Amino acid sequence: MLRTRVKICGTTTVGDALLAAEAGADAVGLIFAPGSKRLISAVQAREISLALGPAVGRVGVFLGQEIDEVLRLAEAARVSAVQLHGPLSSLELSQVAGYYPVLRVLRPQDLAQAAHLAWPPHVTPMLDAPQPGSGQSLDWAGLAPQVPAGIWLAGGLGPLNVGQAMRALRPAGVDAVSALELRPGIKDPDALRAFVAAVRRADAELA
Numbered sequence: 001m002l003r004t005r006v007k008i009c010g011t012t013t014v015g016d017a018l019l020a021a022e023a024g025a026d027a028v029g030l031i032f033a034p035g036s037k038r039l040i041s042a043v044q045a046r047e048i049s050l051a052l053g054p055a056v057g058r059v060g061v062f063l064g065q066e067i068d069e070v071l072r073l074a075e076a077a078r079v080s081a082v083q084l085h086g087p088l089s090s091l092e093l094s095q096v097a098g099y100y101p102v103l104r105v106l107r108p109q110d111l112a113q114a115a116h117l118a119w120p121p122h123v124t125p126m127l128d129a130p131q132p133g134s135g136q137s138l139d140w141a142g143l144a145p146q147v148p149a150g151i152w153l154a155g156g157l158g159p160l161n162v163g164q165a166m167r168a169l170r171p172a173g174v175d176a177v178s179a180l181e182l183r184p185g186i187k188d189p190d191a192l193r194a195f196v197a198a199v200r201r202a203d204a205e206l207a
């Protein structure tokens with residue numbers, strides 16, 4: 001059966017990371033983007049990485065940062081993958097992908113141009129709303145003709161709508177933050193568990 005990967009983004013504490021793991025998430029997102037309400041230090045992120053053990057992915061999230069800074073923070077935090085938002089040359093993308101698997105974030109307006117791109121090895125595209133972490137959802141059905149197979153999906157996903165999004169786009173992975181929080185950076189355990197359960201129900205339905 002197809003198993004859609006689940007990433008719980010904006011995780012800032014060991015307790016919330018373990019909650020995500022226990023709920024069945026495949027990865028947590030650790031945000032290093034300047035100005036984020038869910039910003040985490042490399043030291044806090046490393047504590048989370050070590051506490052999670054070998055089986056759960058830790059994705060370092062970056063926006064518009066220099067490649068040297070991305071690689072420095074990723075190494076210090078012991079992440080297993082990185083997620084890159086913002087402008088980036090194909091050379092920069094390949095450089096980072098030489099060290100870490102990359103989720104390369106695209107906005108809806110980038111899809112047409114991205115259709116002509118050959119992704120470097122170890123890069124997976126991820127569709128997100130123009131304002132990351134804002135809880136804004138996308139017109140999944142309208143975007144379906146432009147969305148390539150194997151893409152990951154974010155943008156306003158939560159327990160109540162992730163099944164609908166999965167039916168429309170069949171993403172390889174889904175990612176959420178705003179709908180799973182009590183307040184920025186702090187998870188709502190019920191919403192988080194309900195999100196993972198909704199993904200698994202949709203997987204079973206789509207099998």
Ligand SMILES: O=C(O)c1ccccc1NCC(=O)[C@H](O)[C@H](O)COP(=O)(O)O
Nearest residue numbers: 009033036132133134135155156177178
């Ligand atoms: O969440 C943030 O604060 C953030 C800030 C800057 C860059 C990325 C950020 N989040 C990245 C994510 O992967 C979010 O989970 C994704 O944008 C979906 O967010 P939401 O629509 O709130 O579920």
